[in-house]
Amino acid sequence: MAKSRRDRADFYTLKARAEGYPARSVYKLEEMQQHFSLIKAGDTVLDVGAAPGSWTLYVKRNFLSTRGRIVAVDLNPLSLSPLPEGVMEVVGDAFSPEIRKELIAHGPYDVIISDAAPQTSGIRSVDTSRSEALCEAVIFLSEEQLKEGGNLVVKLFQGGGQEALITEMRELFDRVKPYKPKACRDDSFEVYLVGLGRKERSRA
Numbered sequence: 397m398a399k400s401r402r403d404r405a406d407f408y409t410l411k412a413r414a415e416g417y418p419a420r421s422v423y424k425l426e427e428m429q430q431h432f433s434l435i436k437a438g439d440t441v442l443d444v445g446a447a448p449g450s451w452t453l454y455v456k457r458n459f460l461s462t463r464g465r466i467v468a469v470d471l472n473p474l475s476l477s478p479l480p481e482g483v484m485e486v487v488g489d490a491f492s493p494e495i496r497k498e499l500i501a502h503g504p505y506d507v508i509i510s511d512a513a514p515q516t517s518g519i520r521s522v523d524t525s526r527s528e529a530l531c532e533a534v535i536f537l538s539e540e541q542l543k544e545g546g547n548l549v550v551k552l553f554q555g556g557g558q559e560a561l562i563t564e565m566r567e568l569f570d571r572v573k574p575y576k577p578k579a580c581r582d583d584s585f586e587v588y589l590v591g592l593g594r595k596e597r598s599r600a
């Protein structure tokens with residue numbers, strides 16, 4: 397059977413393969429990094445929904461120094477073998493009480509990046525509300541675990557909840573912007589919410 401246009405390897409898939417990244421999504425983070433300077437050398441970074449591991453590998457290659465580390469959590473194991481030095485892998489539901497405890501033990505974090513996506517059902521309203529729930533849980537984690545001045549990027553499938561999530565993030569961050577990287581597929585309805593400069597706890 398002929399492959400659909402979407403199945404065929406596109407520019408970003410081929411580039412990811414050539415550069416040794418397990419997924420094309422790395423170029424979304426790279427573009428947001430170029431645009432917002434989210435991560436600095438030596439930062440401690442939490443990657444939520446990290447598998448197969450492109451975002452983690454990008455942070456490791458570009459920002460990990462003797463200071464800092466990357467904590468990568470996903471329901472599934474990373475496909476980075478061997479696991480790069482400085483990367484701590486946590487397998488499980490990022491929002492379960494046990495895993496949350498583990499993430500807290502490794503925090504607090506300078507930056508939280510989340511490309512977490514729910515299992516899709518194909519029913520847009522179901523998928524967007526699952527994504528909003530994930531997004532909300534990541535924002536809550538940032539409220540607890542992001543250092544003052546820290547940055548957040550979190551993926552959202554666009555439904556009706558974007559404005560409410562942005563309002564929530566404005567309570568926590570100096571600047572909040574929705575951003576759609578060029579590497580997002582044409583037919584995708586995802587957007588990233590970027591929070592810059594975690595406010596002091598007393599102001600939040």
Ligand SMILES: C[S@@+](CC[C@H](N)C(=O)[O-])C[C@H]1O[C@@H](n2cnc3c(N)ncnc32)[C@H](O)[C@@H]1O
Nearest residue numbers: 445447448449450451470471489490511512513
């Ligand atoms: C699009 S993939 C992430 C790709 C990754 N950024 C990369 O570049 O390799 C979305 C991931 O979110 C994960 N995920 C969804 N819900 C999760 C949860 N509650 N806890 C941890 N990971 C979750 C999925 O298992 C999936 O691997």
